[in-house]
Amino acid sequence: MIDPSIENNVEAIEAWNTILFDKFLRFRDALTVGLALHGDATLERHPPPIGARVIDVGCGFGDTTQQLARMVGPTGLVVGVDAAARFIQLGRQEAEAAGLANATFLVADVQADDLGGPYDQAFGRFGTMFFASPVMAMRNVRKAMRPGGLLSMVVWRSKAENAWVHDVEQKVLEIIPHVDKGDQVTCGPGPFSMASPDLVSAQLLAAGWERITFERFDAEIRIASSLDEALEFAMALGPAGEIIRLAGDEGVRKHGAVVAALRELLAPSVRPDGVYGASSSWIVTARAPA
Numbered sequence: 001m002i003d004p005s006i007e008n009n010v011e012a013i014e015a016w017n018t019i020l021f022d023k024f025l026r027f028r029d030a031l032t033v034g035l036a037l038h039g040d041a042t043l044e045r046h047p048p049p050i051g052a053r054v055i056d057v058g059c060g061f062g063d064t065t066q067q068l069a070r071m072v073g074p075t076g077l078v079v080g081v082d083a084a085a086r087f088i089q090l091g092r093q094e095a096e097a098a099g100l101a102n103a104t105f106l107v108a109d110v111q112a113d114d115l116g117g118p119y120d121q122a123f124g125r126f127g128t129m130f131f132a133s134p135v136m137a138m139r140n141v142r143k144a145m146r147p148g149g150l151l152s153m154v155v156w157r158s159k160a161e162n163a164w165v166h167d168v169e170q171k172v173l174e175i176i177p178h179v180d181k182g183d184q185v186t187c188g189p190g191p192f193s194m195a196s197p198d199l200v201s202a203q204l205l206a207a208g209w210e211r212i213t214f215e216r217f218d219a220e221i222r223i224a225s226s227l228d229e230a231l232e233f234a235m236a237l238g239p240a241g242e243i244i245r246l247a248g249d250e251g252v253r254k255h256g257a258v259v260a261a262l263r264e265l266l267a268p269s270v271r272p273d274g275v276y277g278a279s280s281s282w283i284v285t286a287r288a289p290a
């Protein structure tokens with residue numbers, strides 16, 4: 001039987017509101033630059049029109065909520081939704097400071113809670129991969145749409161196609177091969193849970209969406225400004241960071257060996273303006289039935 005705290009996202013939400021919030025805040029600049037390349041590609045292809053009502057699913061700090069609010073203008077409305085109250089608190093403060101009265105925020109579990117609406121467009125920049133039940137969550141989003149409303153979300157392709165995390169993880173696994181998660185909280189299904197177009201299209205169809213498309217988007221992303229920062233980032237975030245964190249004492253014991261191995265791995269990726277890695281996503285679109 002699945003642990004109910006996993007099924008209803010309680011564990012994942014706790015992780016996002018604690019350990020993952022702290023890490024995302026610490027590496028916010030590095031992360032945002034990389035994620036923005038993929039988010040911008042999605043918004044360029046599927047921009048919301050002036051006056052549109054948009055929901056930003058799993059909005060995090062609300063960078064894209066602000067971006068969308070500027071795109072739809074004062075006659076439009078954007079609602080940034082996130083299950084982690086600490087992200088929303090900061091997102092709300094920053095949107096207010098930017099004078100964006102048409103950007104509003106809601107703390108809600110996308111899988112279970114009322115999302116308001118009806119919306120013309122639903123957008124998600126890497127915010128839809130963490131639901132225990134993706135079908136329930138995407139159905140809930142679909143129910144909040146006007147007939148014919150557009151979903152555009154960007155999700156990671158497979159980990160193997162994302163060298164910026166995969167190569168580092170493989171290297172760490174050579175040093176710490178087995179990790180027992182114990183009772184520590186984790187982020188839920190994980191960043192690569194929507195990598196398969198067959199699976200995701202089946203989930204979206206089951207959730208009542210139509211006319212599903214996938215476009216592959218590849219980009220070299222700058223993961224850090226220096227090798228030291230890249231090491232810090234690699235040790236703290238993503239699958240490699242999770243292995244080290246979950247390994248507890250062993251992670252601490254093997255810290256030196258991991259740092260040395262990652263330094264050697266990442267050195268060839270250093271360029272004059274920072275450290276780069278290959279990344280790849282799916283830009284997914286779908287329509288609510290007209």
Ligand SMILES: C[S@@+](CC[C@H](N)C(=O)[O-])C[C@H]1O[C@@H](n2cnc3c(N)ncnc32)[C@H](O)[C@@H]1O
Nearest residue numbers: 016058059060082083084109110125126127130
């Ligand atoms: C990888 S972050 C992306 C944040 C943001 N979209 C960005 O691009 O900066 C994923 C976000 O999804 C949120 N999230 C995870 N599970 C959720 C759920 N069940 N309902 C709403 N938000 C959720 C997390 O709190 C986190 O802020």
